[in-house]
């Protein structure tokens with residue numbers, strides 16, 4: 001068995017969420033081409049519909065009729081945002097000037113994820129909130145204010161979600177906000193503020209923005225998601241004799257950590273950018289001999305969602321791979337350090353968890369077994385790729401395989417297209 005062929009990976013999840021958020025917040029019509037219709041992004045869409053925003057499909061475009069935050073209507077009941085951390089964190093900032101109470105709920109995984117990281121700084125700006133316990137988890141009641149204050153804030157965690165929540169609030173506050181990042185994280189919010197006609201200054205890790213600003217609806221095309229491409233990059237590198245081509249992938253510098261990591265490991269991955277100005281391109285992947293590496297520091301936020309599948313890649317590399325500074329993995333859909341270590345061990349990997357990451361020794365042949373995704377989409381897809389690496393006589397049974405619908409509903413069909421027996 002080997003992998004061969006071309007895949008157009010699905011639209012970027014982070015940009016799809018933001019396209020609706022900006023479209024709803026702006027004034028005028030926003031048209032989104034290539035929107036990701038996965039469960040997480042549909043949670044964002046349904047949230048804004050529940051707030052009275054007009055959103056509809058026209059051909060293959062999603063149309064959002066924006067009239068600004070002041071046009072939002074009180075929802076008739078609690079809004080369930082399912083499994084989506086991005087929806088929950090970002091809208092908490094976006095709703096900072098909504099003066100009616102909004103109750104937000106989610107699934108079991110989201111209900112255990114910390115919200116204090118967003119609610120504490122938003123409280124300094126004047127937002128009222130009531131979550132559960134020290135971590136201010138769901139269910140959560142939010143109430144904004146008409147006199148939102150700007151903020152000067154050094155982020156204690158490297159998180160694009162916290163940064164983005166504060167930027168959405170800062171756009172509506174009277175005065176200049178200064179947000180300083182711990183490490184550079186994905187900058188889609190900053191880029192999209194500009195795209196929707198806003199003004200923002202970014203100097204290294206410092207971001208300055210003066211509000212209030214009125215944004216204007218626009219037309220945008222969502223590129224393919226490099227976090228979804230990651231599963232095929234790893235599969236193409238590890239399955240002997242494979243050669244695959246991934247088209248129209250978003251290549252924002254803040255997201256391409258996986259490309260730097262696989263190059264560090266000796267992987268044959270070639271990027272063909274579409275142009276100098278447009279951050280999209282095609283990626284050519286060939287099966288490769290790999291060596292272990294160290295992944296830490298500023299590389300971590302640039303590859304945060306790819307780390308479970310990178311751990312799988314490391315099981316096939318010669319030598320030791322150390323992943324450190326990655327404690328944020330503990331507060332994703334599941335504790336992705338524990339889940340990755342536990343499930344890959346069941347398949348024979350030599351992998352141990354550390355306080356802030358993992359240590360993997362390779363190469364190790366993997367064997368069949370029964371594994372669990374813990375309903376985490378990235379775990380489900382990583383384990384599916386692991387199943388390609390076991391001998392043809394053995395099988396990997398994945399509990400909770402359906403979790404892929406959160407970010408990549410067509411994952412299994414796309415994978416089947418490139419499998420050659």
Ligand SMILES: O=C(O)C1=C[C@@H](OP(=O)(O)O)[C@@H](O)[C@H](O)C1
Nearest residue numbers: 014086158159160161162304305
């Ligand atoms: O802003 C975003 O779109 C995201 C930011 C990251 O979360 P953190 O900000 O918690 O690191 C990432 O893990 C998530 O999948 C999407």
Ligand SMILES: C=C(OP(=O)(O)O)C(=O)O
Nearest residue numbers: 083084085086305332378
């Ligand atoms: C962590 C993720 O998403 P979210 O935080 O939006 O649930 C992810 O997609 O891997």
